[in-house]
Amino acid sequence: MNEVKLNEYLKEYGKSHSPEPSRVLIDNIMNIPREVEQLSGFSWKISDWFLFLVPRLSGLTAACVMGIYMGGAGSSALAEDEFAVIDQDIIITADAGIIIDENADTLLDVEEFIFVEDAVQ
Amino acid sequence: MGTDAITDEDLMLRIGEGDQTAYGMLVDRHLSLNLGYANKLLGNAAEAEEVMQEAFIRVWKHASRWDPARKTKFTTWFYRVVTNLCYDVGRKRKPQERVEILETISSDEISADNVIAVDQRSRQVKKALEDLPKRQSTAIMLCYFQELSNREAAEVMDVSVNALESYLVRGRRKLAVILSEDKASLLKEIG
Numbered sequence: 001m002n003e004v005k006l007n008e009y010l011k012e013y014g015k016s017h018s019p020e021p022s023r024v025l026i027d028n029i030m031n032i033p034r035e036v037e038q039l040s041g042f043s044w045k046i047s048d049w050f051l052f053l054v055p056r057l058s059g060l061t062a063a064c065v066m067g068i069y070m071g072g073a074g075s076s077a078l079a080e081d082e083f084a085v086i087d088q089d090i091i092i093t094a095d096a097g098i099i100i101d102e103n104a105d106t107l108l109d110v111e112e113f114i115f116v117e118d119a120v121q
Numbered sequence: 122m123g124t125d126a127i128t129d130e131d132l133m134l135r136i137g138e139g140d141q142t143a144y145g146m147l148v149d150r151h152l153s154l155n156l157g158y159a160n161k162l163l164g165n166a167a168e169a170e171e172v173m174q175e176a177f178i179r180v181w182k183h184a185s186r187w188d189p190a191r192k193t194k195f196t197t198w199f200y201r202v203v204t205n206l207c208y209d210v211g212r213k214r215k216p217q218e219r220v221e222i223l224e225t226i227s228s229d230e231i232s233a234d235n236v237i238a239v240d241q242r243s244r245q246v247k248k249a250l251e252d253l254p255k256r257q258s259t260a261i262m263l264c265y266f267q268e269l270s271n272r273e274a275a276e277v278m279d280v281s282v283n284a285l286e287s288y289l290v291r292g293r294r295k296l297a298v299i300l301s302e303d304k305a306s307l308l309k310e311i312g
Contacts, residue, residue, distance in 0.1 A: 006297050013246040014266045018157035025156075025170045029148055029177045033141045036178055038185050 129195035136184035144181060151196070152177075154267065155203050161262050162207040164247060172206045200267070200277040204259060211255070249299040257292030260285055 127143075129150065135143035152173060159169035179202055250258045256278065263274035264285075275285040 002297075003293075006293065006300065009242055009246050009300060010261070010265050013243045013250075014161075016240070016243045017161050017247070018153075018266075019160060019166060021152050021156050021173070022170070025173065026148075026152070028174055029152065030145060032174075032178055032181050033139075033144055036181055038137070038139065039182050040185065 130187070130189060130193075133180075133184050133187040133195055134189060136181065137187050138185075144184075147180065147195075148177060151199060155199065158200070158262060158267050159203055159207055161250070161266060162204070162259065163210060164251060168210050169207075172203060172210060175206055176202050194273075194276075197273060197276045200263065200269070201279070204277060208255065245300055246296075249296050252299055253292055253295055256280075257288045257295065260288035261292045261296070264289060 127146070129147060132143040132147045136147065155176065156169055156173050159172045160166055163169050163172070176199065180199070250261070253261070259278060260274060263269045263277055264271065267274075269277065271282050271285055271289075275282045278285060278288075280288075
């Protein structure tokens with residue numbers, strides 16, 4: 001088969017296989033916006049990005065500032081090798097009162113927080 | 122400004138903002154042409170209509186993510202969507218399933234005398250196109266029936282222009298052979 005004949009056949013085929021869309025199809029397609037939700041879009045507007053980023057960056061900055069102000073974990077946590085054993089002399093009296101020896105050093109940690117209680121009662 | 126002055130890409134941006142009028146205009150521009158394309162690729166009107174519905178669902182859903190900076194042409198993107206959907210439908214078919222030949226002689230230009238002859242030839246071409254490898258038949262459909270340039274068709278198929286031209290040459294050659302064989306066997310049956 002030569003090229004001319006082939007082109008003729010293809011042209012005929014192209015014409016005979018180009019149906020017009022049915023009314024039902026058009027209606028279904030036109031109803032799509034009412035039935036299908038659009039995906040959230042990626043915005044190219046600078047103002048949208050500004051509104052998106054500002055609250056998030058503010059929150060992040062505030063969190064960082066708070067973290068610096070409160071200090072790191074090393075300064076506030078009591079390390080395992082840093083606690084001091086509290087060695088107190090406790091005197092239990094007859095009337096169920098507890099007396100802590102005046103001379104006892106009550107150390108909670110090595111950072112010199114010393115709590116010395118006088119007699120409870 | 123007339124509606125023709127608004128490009129498809131502009132319409133996509135408007136659709137992305139939920140503009141249903143823009144969506145209607147885009148449907149009006151592309152439904153018929155792409156329905157014919159899907160119909161030829163699948164050889165089945167019902168499946169082609171399903172493909173078109175799915176394709177326009179994608180248009181509506183993804184319009185908000187249309188990126189004008191990419192400079193992608195809507196027609197290229199849409200042909201690619203329709204082509205891939207048609208391939209998916211073809212893959213889901215059972216191997217033994219043969220699609221009923223759809224014959225819709227729609228052209229009034231064809232006189233009553235040669236309707237049968239045209240009908241017969243169309244069946245032959247349809248069968249021959251179905252026998253071609255998928256990529257060769259797609260290349261022929263895009264370039265001959267949809268009248269895309271080689272570069273546009275190559276973009277739709279995501280291949281180089283050279284590869285597309287190769288598909289076209291091999292496809293046409295094979296098509297000519299199949300149609301010649303059909304003609305010879307028909308003449309043999311008559312004679």
